[in-house]
Amino acid sequence: MHGISWKKRSSQAGLSLLLLCAVGLAGCTQGASSIQESQALAASHPRDELVLAVGTEPEGGFDPTTGWGQYGSPLFQSTLLKRDAKLHLVNDLATDHSVSEDGLTWTILLRDDVKFSDGEPLTAEDVKFTFETAASSGSVIDLTNMAGVQAPDSTTVVFTLKSPQSTFISILTTLGIVPEHAYGSDYAEHPVGSGPYKLVQWDKGQQAIVEANEQYYGQKSTFRKLTFLYLDEDAAFAAAQAGSVDIAAIPAAFSKQKVSGMTLESVKTVDNRGIMFPMQPVGGTSADGFPAGNDVTSDLAIRQAVNVAIDRNALVEGVLEGHGRPAYSVSDDLPWGNPDAVFADADVQEAKRILTAGGWTDTDGDGVVEKNGMDAEFNLLYFAGDLTRQSIALAAADMAAQAGIKINVEGKSREETKKQAYANAVLFGWGSHDPLETYNLYSSTHKGEGYYNVGLYSNPAVDSWMQQALQATSEEEALPFWQKAEWDGTTGFSYQGDAPWAWLVNIDHLYLVKDGLNIGEQQIHPHGHGWPVTSNLEEWSWDDSSK
Template identity: 45%
Template structure:
């Protein structure tokens, strides 16, 4: 069935299966076929979510800033920028050769339009701290903030700038950007075809056509075996695959996986993207259960089984980054101590079935994972097996992402994340963002943590911000991380991104990857080329 689906898809897109032969090699001198998942979420429009995934915008849009291979924020559309000493005024000068894909110049008014549009919307990007945006002239723009925002630099690198004169309700069907490529054809759920933007301000791209096939992981692997794609994402469990004409590439990431655990008792209600949803779980709302999982699960064994050596244990979302608190790391796999912790909290196995209970409630819950994601599926199954040894029953259940968003505030979820900046710590743990977007799925609230997170967000310098980010993780008496922390999310592993890549294809000097294998490669997409 997979082979048939791939054959039908390739026929529909008109792709030629090269298989490493002469015909295929010749066909791919100027064209690439890529299968890394569905990359089009948000349909090219930031109001619909385009730009909320790291590096997603890079093929067809530009942002004021971007990151280089050292994960340093540098100018993209901005040729230069500065920040005032009080961190309240951010000034940008646009490059004079920036053009939209229709040839018109990119101007400061376009920047103002984009950010005012997103600030008014307030759903996908929180710009409430921006007091005023001013076009000083056609090439200069100023952001005047009501309060310092240490993570604003991250948004400046992710928000795609839109053409004021050409943005409307039908923008998704005819997106105009200032990136290296432009949309030639888009079939929702099937494929995206890009062609070079003739007005791109950077070095001329080397490919005349990029075809992205939105294939599931098994279908992408089958397409790679048939020689029909040049780049294919591969889950770590399949990383030992050997395919003639292709090389397995492994990229280090800040992309982590863990368990989001509801912190409120069952029976509550909340929202996700404006939809009413059930909130709370009578088992995971007990802090002792979350802590028992945090210290009792064996991350090293989980990494070995799920990642096959292509990743490592993780204790927070930000291990090893400048804002990581080393005190949040600890020795895990402590089964006996985890069971003792549960016992002290009143959980006991009264009927000998191996699952503890308390007040007539058995310590068992459902763990949701996306059915089409092998890594998260494997993670859920391994967690369920290890949790059983602690006296906790976990039922792994595959579903769609839509199902996860609707049910994920009342059940555990195989959650993920990881960015080149610290803002996700605020989005995942601050009580101030509960019921906004996909933030704080665990409905977690801790006044001390909120204080540290707010201080980090409003810090004037990176050093000041990092101190507060670390305190939010664990300040010696309270925090969301560490063996004594609240553990609304139990982080388990940090993964490597694995791709089968056509021999001789140079993907540029990749920075460490952020969350999302679908888009992580795109930071360097303008520099892709054949090395031989």
């Protein structure tokens, strides 16, 4: 470590937002309140109501067919299946499901006692409508392999696939069902669903107020009303300090600061951060015409040296204040991850050995290795304004410099990042309960699609293993194929193989929770979009001692 301390670059400027802590409880912008007034206001709401600042506002609203609920519970809608705290499949709307021997026909049997929040019954026709609408929306929900969906009767749905797809099960656990009779152009703002809650008020940019759905067929929550405040991390922490929220998501930078009346809850995640490397030499262009390729990062020795030089435990302790764990893949601790892909890091000498073997040496003594007259220097982009990504990027650059690799860290807008990502390394964040994300990130068929595979990685062996995983008829059958795509003993997308990424850390999701509020057993959380902490709201309760 050479005495270097990698600490998060944080800003306290946002703490001035203490004055905003009453926003949402009053549903207003009428001006600042004192801390004492905010605490009194928070204490005044009934025990069956909660005020939460746990995530960002969904830009596209609350329509599952365009992506709402993909990174957490859709809340207002129900899904056919869902995953419990251990990520095991359990029924939701479905009472049973089966897959034909050839993997092409999926049959779902539905409950017959489900009603939407407007009192109308939910039937197989609504399921059919939902999947057909999602398939035609062009959204993040990939239903291109669905040949058709039929509703032979009110409680039976039959999906026909073009080819076997083991990951189709994940779509059944995340796509909330919408009502055909109440679906229109304004559905995203006025959702009707069969989930445990219904939206009653959405003040854009400020808050959403939801109430229990009296028609809900499942286990009822203790809490009748929830107010979600849309606050950034600084403002959420300020609101927690002021006592105006019952639960607040906070960054690691604030985790050491005690807040009276609240307890810090740390939730394990696969919300990872990693460096994506451009894999092609300079001279190419992306499908949309942007420059592609990087002569430094396209060299395997550079990518492997960066991977092995970085001290992931130091990143966790220094940047994340201990709230996280090292990342070695996009799917650490998930069933389809390959434990053999884990490797020893924080080894600068090994990084130097790899570079030397690859023809990289420091001939001019400036501390940066060269090869064929080219310095081992490249840019690392991150989304400007994200302090955690900035801190991780700067710390990783410091670590790589010890091995002789110069990384220039630059914050860019998302728009600029998308344009420059084909030619520059980027610090991205991913993490999903669906192995299809692995396919999207590493498959040659997804090169340059949105933020998928912008490094333009391609390996026929990896493609073959992943294709076999997709064409398996069950999740279990697919697992060894996903693992071999990562590393099969000869090649793969892991560090030991092509190393198209340097995965760095999995970031714990941190919540300040009011003393006495029990948020139940949480799933391992996916990437931080949506409100994953709410996936088990029916388990939340006040401890008896707090009443």
